[in-house]
Amino acid sequence: MVLSQADIDRALTRIAHEILESNKGSQDLVLLGIPRRGYPLAVRLAAKIAAADPTVDPAAIVGQLDVTMFRDDLSHQGTRPVYPTQLPRTGIDNKVVVLIDDVLYSGRTIRAALDALIDLGRPRIVRLAVLIDRGHRELPIRADHVGKNLPTSSAEKVRVRLEETDSAGDGETGGTPVNEVVIEATA
Amino acid sequence: MRHLLSTEDLSLANAIRILDTAEEMAAVGEREVKKLPALRGRTVVNLFFEDSTRTRISFEAAAKRLSADVINFAAKGSSVSKGESLKDTAQTLSAMGADAVVIRHWASGAPHRLADTDWIDAAVINAGDGTHEHPTQALLDAFTMRRHWARLAGTPSAGADLKGMRVAIAGDVLHSRVARSNVWLLRTLGADVTLVAPPTLLPIGVEKWPCKVSYDLDQTLAGGVDAMMMLRVQGERMNASFFPTTREYSRRWGFDDNRLRALDSLGFKDTIIMHPGPMNRGLEISSAAADSPRSTVLAQVRNGVSIRMAALYLLLSGDTREPAHHTASTHSAATNPAHATKESH
Numbered sequence: 144m145v146l147s148q149a150d151i152d153r154a155l156t157r158i159a160h161e162i163l164e165s166n167k168g169s170q171d172l173v174l175l176g177i178p179r180r181g182y183p184l185a186v187r188l189a190a191k192i193a194a195a196d197p198t199v200d201p202a203a204i205v206g207q208l209d210v211t212m213f214r215d216d217l218s219h220q221g222t223r224p225v226y227p228t229q230l231p232r233t234g235i236d237n238k239v240v241v242l243i244d245d246v247l248y249s250g251r252t253i254r255a256a257l258d259a260l261i262d263l264g265r266p267r268i269v270r271l272a273v274l275i276d277r278g279h280r281e282l283p284i285r286a287d288h289v290g291k292n293l294p295t296s297s298a299e300k301v302r303v304r305l306e307e308t309d310s311a312g313d314g315e316t317g318g319t320p321v322n323e324v325v326i327e328a329t330a
Numbered sequence: 331m332r333h334l335l336s337t338e339d340l341s342l343a344n345a346i347r348i349l350d351t352a353e354e355m356a357a358v359g360e361r362e363v364k365k366l367p368a369l370r371g372r373t374v375v376n377l378f379f380e381d382s383t384r385t386r387i388s389f390e391a392a393a394k395r396l397s398a399d400v401i402n403f404a405a406k407g408s409s410v411s412k413g414e415s416l417k418d419t420a421q422t423l424s425a426m427g428a429d430a431v432v433i434r435h436w437a438s439g440a441p442h443r444l445a446d447t448d449w450i451d452a453a454v455i456n457a458g459d460g461t462h463e464h465p466t467q468a469l470l471d472a473f474t475m476r477r478h479w480a481r482l483a484g485t486p487s488a489g490a491d492l493k494g495m496r497v498a499i500a501g502d503v504l505h506s507r508v509a510r511s512n513v514w515l516l517r518t519l520g521a522d523v524t525l526v527a528p529p530t531l532l533p534i535g536v537e538k539w540p541c542k543v544s545y546d547l548d549q550t551l552a553g554g555v556d557a558m559m560m561l562r563v564q565g566e567r568m569n570a571s572f573f574p575t576t577r578e579y580s581r582r583w584g585f586d587d588n589r590l591r592a593l594d595s596l597g598f599k600d601t602i603i604m605h606p607g608p609m610n611r612g613l614e615i616s617s618a619a620a621d622s623p624r625s626t627v628l629a630q631v632r633n634g635v636s637i638r639m640a641a642l643y644l645l646l647s648g649d650t651r652e653p654a655h656h657t658a659s660t661h662s663a664a665t666n667p668a669h670a671t672k673e674s675h
Contacts, residue, residue, distance in 0.1 A: 262363035
């Protein structure tokens with residue numbers, strides 16, 4: 144196991160404070176999670192930001208940004224399900240948008256997210272926060288806030304399991320909810 | 331899913347998948363940029379051997395919202411009027427590199443023929459074939475019903491089916507591909523369907539369909555209906571006298587002002603009135619009914635674009651590489667699963 148529940152929690156607490164620090168407060172902040180696991184992370188970060196700054200209403204700054212239709216590999220993979228895109232009521236125009244995902248790898252998801260974002264409005268600043276940065280970038284993209292840098296081989300698989308989306312065991316349903324990050328070696 | 335030819339063989343999982351995807355597509359229409367890049371560089375051909383306005387425009391709008399290139403082909407004014415066969419037309423389109431063919435044809439089974447032969451290597455979507463099926467119409471009807479049903483129950487519509495919903499489909503069932511597609515799809519989604527028509531306008535073998543049959547519209551309405559779908563009387567397909575006069579038809583099987591009032595007096599305040607269009611106002615549906623707040627006619631048209639976007643997306647977004655290449659890539663994915671999962675990060 145790379146990160147335990149407590150490790151994930153500490154990393155998110157630090158990222159929440161980093162976001163507030165680099166933004167010099169909670170002014171104009173919008174957190175957009177990328178489905179599936181970026182969204183629960185965004186919700187958790189918003190709660191932590193609200194804990195640090197009581198003027199923030201966590202529900203009002205979180206949204207979900209689906210990037211499926213903007214991917215560059217749509218005709219190379221099986222058909223992907225489309226998830227809802229939900230923006231906070233305030234929209235994203237002139238906001239400081241922090242994109243949130245679980246694992247940063249090739250950078251292609253973030254490229255798609257940037258395209259998706261621009262079709263929805265014009266944020267003042269876009270930042271990127273990820274729980275895990277595992278390297279092997281294929282595009283000139285970097286994260287502003289990283290939970291843990293994890294040097295990996297591309298033959299390995301980084302699995303993030305969150306209680307909102309996953310449970311223990313192989314199946315996505317059944318078993319007990321977990322919060323962990325593991326590296327699975329693949330034969 | 332490779333083709334969308336009929337709702338009879340559409341599984342519950344695939345039906346729900348199309349409806350749920352359409353739910354997300356509907357949100358695109360409310361955005362600042364009403365366009366998604368998902369099908370950029372793909373070509374969709376609208377191959378229409380029969381007149382149609384809304385279905386063709388709806389498919390065209392759907393394909394354009396997904397950034398696909400659209401080629402419209404109408405049989406009138408084309409080589410078809412010079413005697414070109416379906417096979418030659420299909421092979422011509424194939425040579426031009428069509429990725430999807432949306433076909434409407436006067437002959438039942440034409441889309442299946444296109445899908446089952448090697449004339450063209452493209453996804454085939456049935457946009458109405460003869461008196462057989464019109465699957466996207468049934469899907470958009472089900473989508474409209476599901477939103478209504480979920481709103482009544484106060485639950486989100488995504489993932490839901492139509493269990494317990496009472497749907498009556500009245501009118502020219504004999505000539506209606508919409509009725510056929512709806513009966514199969516609504517059965518799959520768990521709704522309770524009743525067909526209402528004069529015996530002359532019911533097909534032979536209707537008693538084996540998964541639905542009830544009634545000859546009396548008022549009796550059916552009194553028994554309780556959540557969605558009342560009126561079918562168009564298809565004058566262009568009628569070469570015999572199926573009912574004595576249009577006035578008698580409208581009085582006995584049309585949704586007129588009296589039946590609209592009856593819905594209120596019977597206390598069915600949540601019953602919706604549906605019509606696939608184009609409407610014969612005054613024949614199968616009165617103007618008051620078509621324009622009443624119960625009417626979902628315009629919502630159906632709106633939802634049609636979302637459903638067709640969903641169908642095009644689901645049929646065209648899969649792995650399109652050459653089969654040989656495809657096996658090679660699945661092989662490398664098996665030996666190197668990290669490669670297979672990399673896109674999700």
